[in-house]
Each structure stands twice: as C-alpha cells, then as structure tokens.
Amino acid sequence: MTITTLDQLPPGPQARVTAVQLTGAERRRMMDLGILPGAAIAVALENPLGDPTAYRVRGAVIALRREQAQHIQVEIERA
Amino acid sequence: MSVDNAVTQPTTSIAAGCATCPMYNGAQLTRLGINMTDWDFVVALAGNPNTGKSTVFNALTGLRQHTGNWPGKTVVRAEGGFLYGDKRYKLVDLPGTYSLLSTSVDEEVARDFILFGQPTVTVVIVDATRLERNLNLALQVLEITDRVVIGLNLMDEAKRHGLQVDDRRLARDLGAPVVPMAARQGEGVQALLKAIHEVATGACAPRPRRINHRDPQLESAVAQLVRQIEFAFPGLPNARWVALRLLDGDESIERAVRDGTLGQLTQTVAPQPAPTIHLELEAVN
Ligand SMILES: Nc1nc2c(ncn2[C@@H]2O[C@H](COP(=O)(O)OP(=O)(O)OP(=O)(O)O)[C@@H](O)[C@H]2O)c(=O)[nH]1
Ligand SMILES: [Mg+2]
Numbered sequence: 117m118t119i120t121t122l123d124q125l126p127p128g129p130q131a132r133v134t135a136v137q138l139t140g141a142e143r144r145r146m147m148d149l150g151i152l153p154g155a156a157i158a159v160a161l162e163n164p165l166g167d168p169t170a171y172r173v174r175g176a177v178i179a180l181r182r183e184q185a186q187h188i189q190v191e192i193e194r195a
Numbered sequence: 196m197s198v199d200n201a202v203t204q205p206t207t208s209i210a211a212g213c214a215t216c217p218m219y220n221g222a223q224l225t226r227l228g229i230n231m232t233d234w235d236f237v238v239a240l241a242g243n244p245n246t247g248k249s250t251v252f253n254a255l256t257g258l259r260q261h262t263g264n265w266p267g268k269t270v271v272r273a274e275g276g277f278l279y280g281d282k283r284y285k286l287v288d289l290p291g292t293y294s295l296l297s298t299s300v301d302e303e304v305a306r307d308f309i310l311f312g313q314p315t316v317t318v319v320i321v322d323a324t325r326l327e328r329n330l331n332l333a334l335q336v337l338e339i340t341d342r343v344v345i346g347l348n349l350m351d352e353a354k355r356h357g358l359q360v361d362d363r364r365l366a367r368d369l370g371a372p373v374v375p376m377a378a379r380q381g382e383g384v385q386a387l388l389k390a391i392h393e394v395a396t397g398a399c400a401p402r403p404r405r406i407n408h409r410d411p412q413l414e415s416a417v418a419q420l421v422r423q424i425e426f427a428f429p430g431l432p433n434a435r436w437v438a439l440r441l442l443d444g445d446e447s448i449e450r451a452v453r454d455g456t457l458g459q460l461t462q463t464v465a466p467q468p469a470p471t472i473h474l475e476l477e478a479v480n
Contacts (some may be wrong), residue, residue: 140444141297148294150328175325176243176266 118192122171123185127159131190138187150174151188222280224388226257231276234285236395241309241336242320243329244291247348249273250378251320251387252288260288267291272304280392287314293328295335296440298447309336310433311460316394318387320346323353323360323375333369337403339436343371344390351377371401416442428458 125131133155136146146152150173160177161170168179180188240248244266252260256275261268273288292302295309309317319336321329337343347362366373372390376383393399420438424431431437437457440448451457 141446145294145297148297148331150293150331174328175322176328 120190120192121186122157122180122188122190123169123182125157125159125190125192127162129192130156130158130194131192132156133188134191135189136187137189138184142184142187146184146188149178150176151178156193157190222388222392224255224385225278226255227276227278227283228257229275231274231283231285233283234276235282236315237285237287237313238391238395239287239289239309239312239314239317240320241289241305241317241332242291242346243293243322243325243332246291246320246322246329247346247376247378248291248320249288251318251346251348251376251384252286254378254381254384255286255388267301270301270304272308279388280396282392282395284391284395287312292332294332295339296443296445303447307460310339310436311431311457313432313461314342316342316344316391318344318346318391320348320378323347323349324356324358326360326365337369337371338405339433341401341403342394343401343403344387344394345369345371345373346376346378346383346387347373348376348378348383350375350382351380368404370403372399413442424452427452428461431458431461 119134120131122131122133133151133153136143136152138146151157155173157171157173159169160172163169166182168181169185170177170179171185172178240252242248245264245268247262249260249262249269252258252273252275253262255277257277258273258275260273267290269288269290271290275286275288277284277286287308289305289308290301292298292305294302295306298306308314317336317340319333321333333343333345345365347360347365350360353360360375362373362375372394374383374387374390376387378384390399394401417435417438420441421434424434424437428434437448437452441452448457451460
C-alpha cells in the first residue's frame, strides 16, 4: 500500500482517503463534498494544465485545486 | 444508511414519515407557468447538483428550465406556479448545492433561499443512486425546518444498477415523507404533489429526527446571539442557525451580519442599517 497525497495520485488507481489535513472552513468544505477518511477516490479527468484536477468520489465528480489536494492524504488501493 | 442492504418496496407510500398523513384521492394538477401573482404557498426545490430538480420543476409548472446530464446548469433561481387542491403554489427551482454550511458562490443562491426565503415547504430532491452523498444536504435541511418532503429521484437508474432502496425505512429514519420518483418519466409526480400539499396545509406534520447536541454552555451562547440577531434583523428566520454559524466562525455569514446584507435575504424585511452585534466569542468558551 502506497501512502501519498491526493495531488500526487496518478490517473487510474483507486485510492482511499486516510486524512484531511485542513482545519476550519476548508475542512468543512471537504467533508461536505464527501471527502473524509474512508472515502474512495480516483482521478476522473486530468487537466492538461495540471490544475485543477477532477476527482470521482461517492458518485460525483469534484474539481480540486492542487493547493487543496495536497492536504488530503490517500492510500492507493489498486491499480 | 446503506443502500445495498435495504429492501425494496413496490409501493409509493409516503405515509411512513408522517403519522398524521390522511390518505385521500389525489387532486388535479393545473400548471400555471409564470402566471402566479397570488399564491398560498411557496415551495423550494433543493438538492445536490444534477439530481433532477429542474425536471421536477418543469413537470409541475409546464415551464422549460434548462436540464441536461451535467451538474451546475441552474445558476439563478427560477420561479413558476401550479394549482393543486384549490391552492396556488409558487415553486422555486434552485441551483444544486452539496451543503448549507460551506458554500461555493453558485451554492449561496440556494442556501440563502432555503434559509431566509421562507418557503412553506422545502422539497429535497435526492439521487437514489448516490444516497450517502445526498443525505448530507437532506439532514442539514431537516435541522432547520419540519416542513420537508424528500423526492427520492432516479429510482429507474437505481433499479438499472441493481440497487434497492427501502423508501419506507428511509422515511421512518429521517422522520419526513419520502416519495420514490423517476421524474423524467413523470413517475411519482402525483405522489410528490400530494405530499407537498399535505405538508403545506398541515395535514401532515413531519417530525424530523435531529441530532441532539444539547450542551448548556453552547445553548447559552446561542441564546445570547439569537437575541442580538433578532434585534438587529427583525423577522429574520433561522436566527439559531445564524448564531451557530457565527460560533463556528463562518466568515461569509459574519460578513453578511456586519455589512447588514443578511437582512436583505428575507423578502419580508426591508434592508436594515448595519447592526452592532458583539462577536466576543472567546467570552463564552
Ligand atoms: N433516468 C432518469 N433521469 C432523470 C430523472 N430525472 C432527471 N433526469 C435527468 O437527469 C439530468 C439532470 O436533470 P436536471 O433536472 O437538469 O437536474 P438539476 O437537479 O436541475 O441539475 P442542476 O440544476 O445542474 O443542479 C437530466 O438529463 C434529466 O433528464 C429520472 O428520474 N430518471
Ligand atoms: Mg437545475
């Protein structure tokens, strides 16, 4: 199992959120988007410009900026 | 709440969420389009992005709000009317939102109307194939009002994916009527109308299950703030919710309080001069 941050997750494998290293309003926003420990997440659409990236989580596609994604710790589950 | 192990019920019963619901024959729907000068009730259509809110709006009003299979189509609120059971309804289609607590700019339109637009009934359209995600908003709405109807939409999609959703159990767990629907095919629209009518007229009085977080210190801080908020913004609905957001450090609500724009969000209240609310939150810790 590889632990990394969401901004480093390559397209393809599915990962699971292990920690959200944000506080206050930013943490609340992630939770409301369904991004909290235990949630399955994968890259849905890579942005040729690299930022933001769209992720598939709990059945919806959510766009996150790299600046947000780097605070989300994930465990890569399968390729 | 797990979708996978729920059991399906072939009925479209809405009675489970509402012990007082009388069963009577469905009245006739008359679509009024944009002709709704006087209305008896206002109904808000809330829900996550792309759950079929505008599809329901079009079915009830005869209007043609933009629909399509991607999120974020509705960006401003749209209004239309219908007549049902001798009552005139104004229906408000809202942009999709994931939450009332943390909102993007697009979502603020929906949040503001749900909280301060004083709808008689709030219909939350949820996606039956993504219940876990959708119940977040539904539970937040149930925290602020009893007068809620849950439209459990995309039931055809759920079936297609082999998902079985126990709508009666869901209604019982939430304490609000749940109407299974496939809005694009018009399925469940009559049952939804009936549920809206019953909640609007008071024939059905939902008793939502709420999280009990009674903490004496928190409650006294909330009570203090509520008094000040109600003094600064007479007639503002959901002052308790505003107080909780201030205690949570919600910057957008704090700004709206400071510059007085909070008062403009209610249609019944004229803009107020900037109020003086003391936000000495440290004092209550
Ligand atoms: N299969 C199926 N599709 C549906 C149903 N209801 C709506 N749709 C489709 O789902 C898509 C989204 O519907 P909309 O009514 O635009 O959804 P919305 O909630 O208003 O979306 P936003 O305004 O973007 O938040 C459209 O393609 C609809 O035709 C349904 O019950 N079953
Ligand atoms: Mg819409």
